[in-house]
Each structure stands twice: as structure tokens, then as C-alpha cells.
Amino acid sequence: MRTKSTLAAGAGTLALAATLLTVPAQADDQPPEPEVVAGGLVGPLTVAAGDDGDVYVTQTFANTLSKVDRNGEVTDVYTLEGGPETAELVGVAYSDGATYHIESDFSGEVPTSHIVRTKDGERTVVSDDLWAHEIANNPDRSQRYGVTNARGTCLDQLTAFEETAGFPIVNYRGIVESHAYQLAVHDGTIYVADAAANAVLEVDESTGDISTVSVLPGKTIKFTAGLEEALEGQLGGLDIPDCIVGKRFIAEPVPTDVQVGWLGGLYVSTLGGSAGEVLPLSSVYWISPDAKHTFEVAGDLHGATGLDVTPDGTVVVAELFGGRVSAIRHGENEAITLFEADSPADVTVTDNALFASTGTFGEGGLVRWGYGD
Numbered sequence: 001m002r003t004k005s006t007l008a009a010g011a012g013t014l015a016l017a018a019t020l021l022t023v024p025a026q027a028d029d030q031p032p033e034p035e036v037v038a039g040g041l042v043g044p045l046t047v048a049a050g051d052d053g054d055v056y057v058t059q060t061f062a063n064t065l066s067k068v069d070r071n072g073e074v075t076d077v078y079t080l081e082g083g084p085e086t087a088e089l090v091g092v093a094y095s096d097g098a099t100y101h102i103e104s105d106f107s108g109e110v111p112t113s114h115i116v117r118t119k120d121g122e123r124t125v126v127s128d129d130l131w132a133h134e135i136a137n138n139p140d141r142s143q144r145y146g147v148t149n150a151r152g153t154c155l156d157q158l159t160a161f162e163e164t165a166g167f168p169i170v171n172y173r174g175i176v177e178s179h180a181y182q183l184a185v186h187d188g189t190i191y192v193a194d195a196a197a198n199a200v201l202e203v204d205e206s207t208g209d210i211s212t213v214s215v216l217p218g219k220t221i222k223f224t225a226g227l228e229e230a231l232e233g234q235l236g237g238l239d240i241p242d243c244i245v246g247k248r249f250i251a252e253p254v255p256t257d258v259q260v261g262w263l264g265g266l267y268v269s270t271l272g273g274s275a276g277e278v279l280p281l282s283s284v285y286w287i288s289p290d291a292k293h294t295f296e297v298a299g300d301l302h303g304a305t306g307l308d309v310t311p312d313g314t315v316v317v318a319e320l321f322g323g324r325v326s327a328i329r330h331g332e333n334e335a336i337t338l339f340e341a342d343s344p345a346d347v348t349v350t351d352n353a354l355f356a357s358t359g360t361f362g363e364g365g366l367v368r369w370g371y372g373d
Contacts, residue, residue, distance in 0.1 A: 034339055034356065034367035038072045041364030044357035046182055046257075046306065048092045048099070049348040055355050056092045056099055057366060063089040065101050065118075068366050078118065082107065091192075095185040100126070102180045102192075110135070113180050115190055115203060127203045130194065131178045133210040139199040140174030140215045145250045145273075147171060147223070154243035161241055174198060174215075174252075182257040182306070182346075184266075191266060193255040200258055200268055200287065213291050216253035219272045219281045223249045230278040251275045253283075257346070261309035264289040267297070269304040269317060277303060277321050284315055284328060298328045298335050306346030306357075318344040318356055325356050325369070339369060 043061025050056055053070030056077070063080040080089040080103055091102040098119035105112045115127035146169045150158050158170045168175065179196035190203040191213065200213040221227075225245050232240055251273035261267045265286050272281025282304035284297040303321030310316075313330030316338070325344050326335035343360040354369040 032339075032369065034341065034369040037355070037366045037368050038068045038074050039359075039363060039365040041066070041074070041357070041359070041366065043360060044364040044366065045090055045345045045360065046092050047346045047348045047355060047357045047366070048094045049350045049355065050094045050099070051097070053350075055348065055366060056094055057357060058090050058092050058101060059364070060088065060090045063087055065089060065092060065099065078123070091180065091182040093183050093185045093190070100183060100185055100190060102130075102183065104131075104180070111178070113178060115180075115183065115192070117205075126205050126208060127190065128208045128210050130180045130192065130201065130210060133201065133212075134178035134194070134197050135176055137212060138174060138176050139197055139212040143174050143198070143215060143218060145172055145174070145218055145252050147244060147247045147249050149248045150243070154241065154247075157241035157243055161239075165235070165238060181255075184259050186260040191258045191260065193258040193268060195254045195256055195271070198253050198255065200255060200266060213266065214268075214287045214294055216255050216268060216270055216285060216294070218250040218253055219270075219276070219283070220248060220250050221275065221279070221281065223247050227275060227278055231274065234274060234277075249275070251281055256305045257307045259307060259309045261286075261313060261315070267307060267309050267315055269301075269307045271303060271305065280322065282319070284317060296333075298333045301326070301335060306344075308347050308349040308354075310349060316347050316349055316354060318347045320345050320360060325354070341367065 042059045044057045045060040046058045048056045055068045057066050065077045067075045067077055080087050086107040088104045093100045098117050100117050103116055111131050113130040114125050117124045117126045148171050162169050177196040180192050181195040182193045184191045188205050192201040199215045202213050203210050223244050228240050254271035255268050256271050257269045259267050265288050268285045270283050276282055280300045280302040282301035283299040286295050286297050302319050304317050305320040306318040308316050315328040317326050320343050324340045325338045327338050328335045341358045344356045344358045345360045347356045356367050359365050
């Protein structure tokens with residue numbers, strides 16, 4: 001997943017919801033294992049259910065949108081030219097016989113990013129430039145992140161580190177950067193989780209106009225020695241001043257998925273910046289239909305990078321760094337494990353099954369977890 005920087009960073013459906021949350025009757029009982037539908041996928045970051053048992057998957061590390069049918073046959077729908085340094089294809093949604101995905105171009109002086117709709121083989125750009133929206137608006141410009149209580153010599157050390165590292169770490173406001181990562185389509189509106197803008201956006205499909213729905217809150221933690229060591233490893237050994245240990249740190253939220261759910265509100269998963277790759281800083285939030293209220297549904301998730309929602313409000317979550325697919329029953333604030341998996345990146349729910357992409361950083365695949373099997 002591209003992040004800002006290492007530090008800155010129906011009865012059928014109701015039956016599914018109930019079964020997803022069923023726990024073994026006895027201690028020795030084991031939950032069902034998911035069935036492997038397809039393998040050999042390259043960085044399957046996002047998924048969406050289509051018609052007739054089809055599931056669409058973005059093989060993002062290969063910049064390819066693919067379709068997996070009910071027999072596990074993989075068909076490539078579209079491949080974006082260019083490698084990961086110059087282009088990205090990610091995020092997929094399905095609605096009314098059409099797929100929607102995000103294409104970004106990093107080859108120019110200023111990146112560009114658009115949503116593309118494909119229907120009956122015809123590709124149509126249906127959004128204005130998401131990067132341009134970020135440049136013009138910077139929705140999280142008033143939010144503060146990073147170390148907030150450094151003083152004296154420690155502040156001097158951390159400021160010097162910022163200059164060496166080339167990214168902010170001390171009490172900074174939201175910077176101008178976009179990474180549209182996942183999307184949902186509902187009644188002519190396309191909702192976008194922009195991981196770098198730290199915001200949920202909406203696009204009018206008929207006009208392409210972009211507006212900001214909500215900015216997600218950061219996660220406040222106390223910086224630990226273990227976190228320092230882990231992030232130094234991500235930085236290739238770059239030395240973070242030891243005085244950061246014990247300091248108050250606000251991690252950027254990094255929204256990773258958005259889905260329309262209960263009462264028309266939006267459910268959003270967050271990563272918690274790069275610190276959220278090390279610590280369980282992820283949350284699922286609910287944004288009210290009028291976008292005036294944002295509530296945390298559940299926290300303490302580890303790398304929540306994808307979610308889906310049943311009509312009764314059961315939230316299913318892929319915890320990439322937690323190695324599990326979990327569920328949050330409506331009205332509760334704690335996730336339970338449905339099954340463990342190797343780096344699951346996203347989930348999508350149909351009337352009789354849950355599909356998850358797995359093996360994100362290795363042998364990628366798509367698995368099916370049926371509730372009535």
C-alpha cells in the first residue's frame with residue numbers, strides 16, 4: 001500500500017450476518033477453513049463481488065484488474081501500462097453491470113488520479129482529478145500529527161531528523177498528498193477512501209465533481225522503544241532520536257476502505273499510519289448520512305485495509321497485519337475472528353459467502369468462506 005511516508009504516515013443476508021458471528025459450541029470445535037478459489041495473484045489488494053458468482057480483484061502490484069469466476073478461472077479485464085513507480089491501478093467496486101477502479105499516473109511533475117468505469121467493454125473516466133482536489137483543498141490541513149510534546153534538546157534533535165529524513169514528524173499539519181485507495185458506488189455517487197488525504201471523498205458520477213465528505217481523526221499513542229526500532233527497520237536503519245520514546249504521537253488515520261451501510265451511513269476502515277503496521281491502531285468508523293457525526297465502531301484492529309457491511313450493520317474486516325478476517329456485530333465494539341489468513345487485504349460479502357484476498361506480499365489468492373457449507 002502506498003502511504004505518505006514511513007512515519008507520517010433479505011433473509012439470505014441476515015442469515016449470513018448471524019452465521020458469520022457464530023462461535024464454536026465447544027472448545028474443541030474448529031471454525032470452518034476458507035476454500036481457495038484462485039491462486040497466483042500478484043498483490044491482490046482490493047476485491048468486489050459481481051454478478052453470477054464473479055469476483056473482481058485488483059492485482060495491484062501488476063496494475064491489473066481481473067475477474068475470478070465461480071470456477072476459479074482468472075480473466076484479466078484491463079492492465080494499466082507502467083510499473084509501480086509511474087502508475088497504479090487499485091480499488092474496485094461493482095454496480096449495475098459496471099466495474100469502477102482508480103488509475104493514478106505518477107510520471108508527470110504532479111501526479112494525477114481518476115476513477116474509471118468499465119461497462120460492456122467501454123472505459124469511461126467518471127471523475128475529475130482526485131489529486132487536483134487534494135491540491136486545491138487539502139481537507140486535513142487543520143489536523144495535527146506527529147510528536148506533539150517535544151521540547152528543548154529533544155525538539156532540536158527531532159527537527160534535525162526531519163531535515164535528514166525528508167518528511168515531517170513533529171507537530172505538523174496535514175500535508176498535500178493524495179492516494180485514492182478504495183471506493184464504493186451507491187445511487188450515482190462514488191465514495192472514495194483517500195489514504196493520503198486522510199479523507200473520505202464523494203464523486204458525482206454524472207458530472208465528475210469531487211467534494212469532501214469527512215476527515216478521519218488521527219490516533220494518539222505514546223511512542224515506545226519497540227515502535228522506534230520497528231520504524232527504523234522500515235527506514236533502512238535511519239536513526240530516530242531516542243528521545244522520541246515516551247512522547248505523545250498522533251498517527252495519521254489513513255482511510256483504506258469505505259462502504260455504504262446502516263441507515264445510509266458510511267463505514268470506513270483506517271490503518272493508523274505506518275505505526276499501524278506495527279501496532280493495532282486501526283479502527284472502523286461510521287459516518288452519519290449527513291456527514292455531521294463520526295463514531296468509532298471498533299478499534300484495536302491491526303492493519304484494517306478492507307471491509308464490507310451487511311444490511312443489518314455487521315462489519316467484516318480484513319486485518320492485513322493481524323493475519324485475520326474479523327467481524328463486528330452491529331451494536332458491539334469488539335471484533336471477533338472469523339478465520340486466520342496470510343495477509344488478507346480486502347473482503348467482499350455476497351448472499352451466501354464471504355470472499356477475501358490473501359497472500360498480499362507473496363503468493364496471492366482469493367478465498368471463499370461459505371456460511372451454509
